Amino acid sequence: MVALVKENAPILIVIASLFSAYLLPVFMQYRRYGIVGFLALATQFFVLFGGIFLATQVLAKGSFRYILAGWEAPWGLEITIDPLSTLFLIMIGLINLLILVYALPSLADELGNKVRATWFLTLFMLLTAALCGMALCHDLFNLYVFIEVATISGCAIVGAKGDARSTEATFKYLILATLGSCFVLGGIGFLYNLTGNLNMLFVNHELAQTWSNYQYALWVSLSFFIVGFGIKSAVFPLHVWLPDAHSSAITPASAVLSAISVKGYVLGLVKVFYIAVGPLIVASLNISDILLLLGMGSIIAGSIFAIAQTELKRRFAFSTIAQIGYIFLGLGLNNQAGLTGAFFHIFSHALIKTALFLIAGFILIKTGKSQIKDLTGIGKQMPLTMGAFTVVSLGMTGIPLFSGFIGKWNLLLGSLEAGNWLAILVLLAGSILAAIYLFPIIKQAYFTTNQDYAELKENTIMIVPILILAGTVLLLGIFPRPVLTLASQAASMLLGQ
Amino acid sequence: MAKRLVPILAMILVIMALYVFMLAVAELPPYGNVDNPAHNYVYEHYVNNALEETGVLNIVTAIILDYRSYDTLIEATVLFTSIMAVLITLKKGEQH
Amino acid sequence: MELTIGAKLLNNYPFLGSLIIFGIGCYTVLSNSNLLKKLLGINIMESSIFLFYVATGNIRGGVPPIVDLAQPEALYINPLPTGLMLTGIVVSISVTGFALALIIKLYRFYGTMDANEIFEIRNEGKNNGSSS
Known part of the structure; x- marks a missing residue:
């Protein structure tokens, strides 16, 4: 039994989260809400430990593939287990587990009743399954189908709150995300037309021989992917849906969307560009420069918009756009250090942004305040929460000893290697702007006084995930080795082909 | 004013994209041919x-x-x- | 045999047609403020992509990919893109259903299906200090 699970662990991760999603409404029908919560938590544990198990295997034996339904690669489907996908699995499992621990006690109150809470959890599990599938998939059309599951479930958990504002944001998100899906499907159509394969490795082999005949077609295909994945991952000119969607959703939804879902689409872009098409073709068609420009634009524009926001969650939502910019910048640099930095930043930003959204939600629940100007003197009432906020803010700005630093340091090394002075300037400016939009909140929290609050108690279970996240940010800043190894191996795998 | 501008901007964007699409379509393998890479x-x-x-x-x-x-x-x-x-x-x- | 761009375009008319329809759908989504028309635009775009795939799979003189044991030498068209588009159609239906549900809900909240009017109603609500 154990051997069977170990052997088939890659596919079981996706299948387990899918089947737990199918089962949750069944348990709800029999009013077993305890089992619903337990099943959701157990599945996230399974994803996390499955990810760690696969990561140890990958580090020991190198990346490998798992054939599905018994059909060999170009005819059937296969999934790939490499440093990048295991890094994502660990991230998804860890973040979703912590978000669920935070959300489960208050979910039924926030959504009205336990039935709606179960529906929300079902969609949450479907989103988990889709993101795991995207991390593992090795086939272009398979990637598209998972993207659709992720899109619909992501939109639905934004709309779960059910008020006018979130419904409107959901519709905007759904229309734009589906527009993005159409572009992705079109890009896959072009690649299929030119190569006759959907398996990424075979697409790569075919394109390596014939790509110079199809430069315009390939360029159109790749720009379809940029527009499609760019809309979904909210890079600067295509970000219009994100602030509304992420700030109007309930806390666990905005945390999972901002921290993981957005990066899942970046992962899709990485898989298409670096595994299916190959870094050489991407660089010689000048697509890397477009990614670089998008990244730099996102960092500057996202940070400046974030400074202008007066609502806590909206400020964090715009900060997500800026941080996605770092990842795109790393991808655009197209060298070892840049990609390593981008992947490390994906992991560290997931931790930081989850913590920030959970803190914003926790403050909202405890004090009922969402505007930044109302948060005066909160540092004395909620010392643990604001302590965690200080830690993750320092992490976000990229100060040494915090996890944000390692990613940004690698990005800086990559820009130096590429000789791109503009990128270095933008990276430094991004850190300063992050300090400008985060530190005033800390200053206001500690150095002003406000006697309005009654005695606030922080001794609920909801504070635990926040503290764990802040602790991990610190720990990862001091001992970055495990994640950094995976990130740098992923980078060398992508560039080595 | 801004609302009137949106359709015009969208039209310009789409026409520019269509021009590039035409260049790409001209490069695609000929339609319906048995020797296409897709087959x-x-x-x-x-x-x-x-x-x-x-x-x-x-x-x-x-x-x-x-x-x-x-x-x-x-x-x-x-x-x-x-x-x-x-x-x-x-x-x-x-x-x- | 070198063909001019025009001749190649004429030869590839299904691809050109599908991309033109794609552009029309894109324009519909971007320019219309009616939510239902935006959704129709999305559906037009999806259909155009289906056309692109099915055209990719076609072979002149081919027969549908259902094995006919009486004719072992028959030339079948490529079955893969057709199979993929079955999945694509299901995805398109799912998205349409969800979007229609959202439109119903928005209509209940605002009494209109026009994005601009919804925007105005929301701004008025903000100015009066009673946000929804």
């Missing part, structure tokens, strides 16, 4: 071996239900997802 070993394997390997006369069925059955599972999941999404959008759940 390669994968296509030949499906057409020649589907009946032996899966026992189905309809090759499309063989592909979606056997060779690419994982896709079809996820496709069913998309339907399930949208049902849950419609439920959470329109239904209030249990009234206490």
